[in-house]
Amino acid sequence: MINVFEPTQKKSSVSIAKNRLKVLLISDRVNCTPDTFEKLREELYLTVSKYIEVAPEVFDVEITQSNIFIKLTGECN
Amino acid sequence: MGEIIVVTSGKGGVGKTTTTANIGVGLASLGKRVVVIDTDLGLRNLDVVMGLENRIVYNLVDIIEGNCRLKQALIKDKRYDDLFLLPSAQTKDKTSVSPEQMRKLTSELRDDFDYIILDCPAGIEQGFQNAIAGADRALVVTTPEVSAIRDADRIIGLLEEHKMKKIELIINRIRTDMVKRGDMMSVEDVAEILSVPLIGAIPDDEQVVICTNQGEAITGQESVSGQAYSNICRRILGEEVPFLSLDQNKGLLSIFSNLFRKS
Numbered sequence: 016m017i018n019v020f021e022p023t024q025k026k027s028s029v030s031i032a033k034n035r036l037k038v039l040l041i042s043d044r045v046n047c048t049p050d051t052f053e054k055l056r057e058e059l060y061l062t063v064s065k066y067i068e069v070a071p072e073v074f075d076v077e078i079t080q081s082n083i084f085i086k087l088t089g090e091c092n
Numbered sequence: 093m094g095e096i097i098v099v100t101s102g103k104g105g106v107g108k109t110t111t112t113a114n115i116g117v118g119l120a121s122l123g124k125r126v127v128v129i130d131t132d133l134g135l136r137n138l139d140v141v142m143g144l145e146n147r148i149v150y151n152l153v154d155i156i157e158g159n160c161r162l163k164q165a166l167i168k169d170k171r172y173d174d175l176f177l178l179p180s181a182q183t184k185d186k187t188s189v190s191p192e193q194m195r196k197l198t199s200e201l202r203d204d205f206d207y208i209i210l211d212c213p214a215g216i217e218q219g220f221q222n223a224i225a226g227a228d229r230a231l232v233v234t235t236p237e238v239s240a241i242r243d244a245d246r247i248i249g250l251l252e253e254h255k256m257k258k259i260e261l262i263i264n265r266i267r268t269d270m271v272k273r274g275d276m277m278s279v280e281d282v283a284e285i286l287s288v289p290l291i292g293a294i295p296d297d298e299q300v301v302i303c304t305n306q307g308e309a310i311t312g313q314e315s316v317s318g319q320a321y322s323n324i325c326r327r328i329l330g331e332e333v334p335f336l337s338l339d340q341n342k343g344l345l346s347i348f349s350n351l352f353r354k355s
Contacts, residue, residue: 027274029281032238036285039238040245079287 044078059085094125094202097209097328098227100251102243104214106235107264107294110304111321112211113141115231117309118325120175124206127166129198130180131223132213133188139179143170143307153181153188155197162200176205186218191225198226207328216250224251229258231291235265236277241285248288260291262324267296268338279335292324295338 042049056076063069063085075086099112109130116128129152130138139145150165155178169175181188201208210227213219224230230251234244244261251259263282270276277285279293294300297317303310311321316338323333 029274029277032277033281033285036238036241039242040285043242043246044249 041078063087094205094208095229096198096202096227097207097229097231098212098223099209099231099233100212100220100223100247101214101233101240102216102247103234103240106233106240108214108233109138109141109211110300111231111233111262111264111294112138112209114309114311114321115325115328116142116175116177116207116209117169117172118311118321119207119209119328120169120172121312121322122325122329123174124329125174125204126172126207126209127176127178127201127205128209128211129178130211131189131194132180132211132219133184133186134180134182135213136180136182138211139167139177140307141304142177142309144177144179145307148179151179151181152197153184156189156193162197186213186222189222191218191221194222195226216246220247220250224254224256227256229260230256231260231262232286232288233262233264234282234286236263236271236279236282241277241282244286248286259288261286261288262292262294263290264294265296266293266338279338290335291327292320293335293338294320 038049038052042052045052045055047055059076060069060071060074063074067087069087073088075088077084077086097115099108099115101108112128116126120126128138128142130136131152132138133153136151139148144167147167150160152165154160155162155165166176166178169177198208198210210223212223232244232247232251234240248259261283263279266279267276271278279290283290294317297310297315299313299315300310300317303313309321310318311325312318316336320336320338323336326333
């Protein structure tokens with residue numbers, strides 16, 4: 016069956032572009048594939064979680080040109 | 093002592109040459125002594141954009157090879173007595189000049205000019221290395237497209253590696269109608285992704301094409317893009333200038349309301 020509501024629910028092309036760029040720039044900056052970056056993120060999480068109690072959902076790694084930020088959002092107990 | 097500014101982008105066709113020409117004219121109109129240099133060896137076009145293509149005698153490579161003195165190769169602008177163009181060579185390739193030679197040449201110009209503006213070729217090869225060699229400040233031009241932003245990010249990384257003191261962003265060819273529809277990244281989106289300070293945002297304006305056809309600058313003209321270029325020039329001088337609304341109608345309105353606010 017054709018969903019008549021589909022076209023209106025289409026994601027804006029800007030949000031697609033932003034998501035593509037986010038992945039692309041990080042892998043460009045650290046010179047690795049998106050898969051490798053995902054592994055790096057996982058290992059960083061494992062390391063950090065050894066010392067700090069943190070849920071995977073609130074753990075985020077951001078790489079800018081010259082800095083790496085490890086973000087823990089939300090409340091920590 | 094003049095400041096050396098390189099206009100660069102990585103990706104071709106985003107408006108480096110137009111930006112270089114318009115910033116050159118803008119700074120000259122603010123009373124500064126300016127020289128713009130085309131560093132794209134083999135593919136010169138800054139002369140055409142500025143409408144000075146018929147006056148070229150010597151070029152950048154002639155100075156480096158010692159065929160002429162520096163002053164002989166400088167072409168005076170049609171309108172401004174304190175604006176000069178140093179054209180690129182059309183028949184030489186990018187290996188005819190080294191970064192060291194460019195650094196020497198630009199530092200010689202520092203004594204005579206307030207601003208030395210280099211139009212960098214696309215790419216990250218020797219032409220890019222030559223253009224950034226002696227620069228104090230880099231203006232990275234991009235458009236709100238994935239490919240241009242990716243290349244700009246790469247260029248910013250290389251500039252940081254090169255210890256460039258100041259890196260600023262110019263976002264070109266913004267279409268407010270598309271931004272409103274959610275089909276083009278906004279100025280804020282692009283600036284946030286690239287995380288370097290924004291120095292200017294220029295709307296996609298057919299007036300730019302018309303001016304380029306005539307070999308004229310848009311800076312200082314009535315249009316929103318002309319105003320946007322003028323603002324970039326004032327920001328280069330260190331003035332705090334609020335960012336324009338790029339919406340054509342709203343833009344004009346805000347210019348008027350600013351006028352009233354001042355008085």
